[in-house]
Amino acid sequence: MLYERASELSLREDEANRLAEHLVVSRKLLNEWPADQRVRIARELATDRYRIGWSPVDPNTSTFRPQLGSMQGQILAWEPDLARSNLRLRLPALHQDGSTVLGDLQLADGSWMTFQMRGITSAFNPSYDRILRALLPAILLAMLAGLLIRSTLRPLRGLIRASHHVGLGLRGLIRASHHVGLGLRAPIVEEGSAEIRSLIHAFNEMQDRIHELIESRTQALAAVGHDLRTPLARLHLRLEGIEDDALRGELAEDVAEMSEMLGSLLAFFGGQSDPEKPALADLAVLVATLVDNAADRGLDATYDGPDHFELRVRASAMRRAIANLIENALHYGERARVRLEADATRVCVIVEDDGPGIPPERIRDVLTPFVRLDEARARNTKGMGLGLAIVASAVEAEGGTLTLANRAGGGLTATILLKRNP
Numbered sequence: 001m002l003y004e005r006a007s008e009l010s011l012r013e014d015e016a017n018r019l020a021e022h023l024v025v026s027r028k029l030l031n032e033w034p035a036d037q038r039v040r041i042a043r044e045l046a047t048d049r050y051r052i053g054w055s056p057v058d059p060n061t062s063t064f065r066p067q068l069g070s071m072q073g074q075i076l077a078w079e080p081d082l083a084r085s086n087l088r089l090r091l092p093a094l095h096q097d098g099s100t101v102l103g104d105l106q107l108a109d110g111s112w113m114t115f116q117m118r119g120i121t122s123a124f125n126p127s128y129d130r131i132l133r134a135l136l137p138a139i140l141l142a143m144l145a146g147l148l149i150r151s152t153l154r155p156l157r158g159l160i161r162a163s164h165h166v167g168l169g170l171r172g173l174i175r176a177s178h179h180v181g182l183g184l185r186a187p188i189v190e191e192g193s194a195e196i197r198s199l200i201h202a203f204n205e206m207q208d209r210i211h212e213l214i215e216s217r218t219q220a221l222a223a224v225g226h227d228l229r230t231p232l233a234r235l236h237l238r239l240e241g242i243e244d245d246a247l248r249g250e251l252a253e254d255v256a257e258m259s260e261m262l263g264s265l266l267a268f269f270g271g272q273s274d275p276e277k278p279a280l281a282d283l284a285v286l287v288a289t290l291v292d293n294a295a296d297r298g299l300d301a302t303y304d305g306p307d308h309f310e311l312r313v314r315a316s317a318m319r320r321a322i323a324n325l326i327e328n329a330l331h332y333g334e335r336a337r338v339r340l341e342a343d344a345t346r347v348c349v350i351v352e353d354d355g356p357g358i359p360p361e362r363i364r365d366v367l368t369p370f371v372r373l374d375e376a377r378a379r380n381t382k383g384m385g386l387g388l389a390i391v392a393s394a395v396e397a398e399g400g401t402l403t404l405a406n407r408a409g410g411g412l413t414a415t416i417l418l419k420r421n422p
Contacts, residue, residue, distance in 0.1 A: 020075045024079050026052050026115070030052075053116075054114070060088060060104055072088075075087065075089075086105060100117065152192060152193065155189075158189070159200055187208075188203065239252050239255065276314040276315075279312065279313075279315060281315040282309065283310070283340065284309040287305065290323050294330060301335075301337075304337070305340030306340060314398065320390060321395060322351075324390055325351040329353035333355030336352070343420075346419055346420055347420050348415055354411040357410065358412060360406065368389065402415070
């Protein structure tokens, strides 16, 4: 576009005629003088508007300068004899005066006469106008390129978001499947270039294989848990036939521990086939009942909060989650102080204990299934390390958050934060 517009640059007719006559006279004089005198003669031929120079070699070494075809046609129309001199016109560099035209022509002995015409009047400014006309298509092309790149990268952004969900790992996928079912497969639409479509297709296949693997193992663990209930029930019955009270008590304790472990497994893996639906429940009564049950067993558990507070939750899952927090507080801290606080937008269930707490760098680890921090807890810890994972899963199902923090005076504070629904 720049070359095309520059080639249309033309002079007024009288300016073209004067330039043509000046070139003819200057060429004739330089041809007649010897080479060692031509530089001096060229200087004497210069005027306020025209400058003449001489060069034994071709002075036009730059190819990035548009040729002024229209202006050259004007000059040759007035002086056709210049056509045999290899006349060339061009624009100066962008930073020079826009009203200047450069040129050169060849003399009879093969040397070159250069010339410069200043102060021309033209509708086309060869400096600022060229910059603007060059920037316009560049800006349009840049905008078009940005749109094309955005369109190309849109499928990749979807792939990145999906990879983050898959990248949650086994814990995140199992916990998510626990409270929303195993319908997590969300194939990405295969769009974009052929390479991006192939990449998305491969990712969708990988996602299907991961979910199938997790689903099969989850169902297998849940099935094993259900099947083990029957032999455990038989063991309970056969324990009654043991006459040794001490042995019967030890065996009963072991069977009870196994039952609790199976209960945790089934609670963690068994909720995806028939997920519980949210319903209006009295959260205050639920929490107070759990605290009273612990107190009835002779344990140090207290409740501080309203007598009634209704909230739409999955009652069974929330009961198990709060019960796990209370049991943890009683087992590790020997005391559980439970508070229920609510304001206009949120509800907090806070459980505090007087135990050893958790090392700050390991707080995130305790939410991982099957992880037990023996260095921070007693080594006779019961269970499979699923208690807090079940709590986190239940709270996430309600759209809330579980926070663990060490108390300044010793002990641990577990906070369940839920949004208050209308």
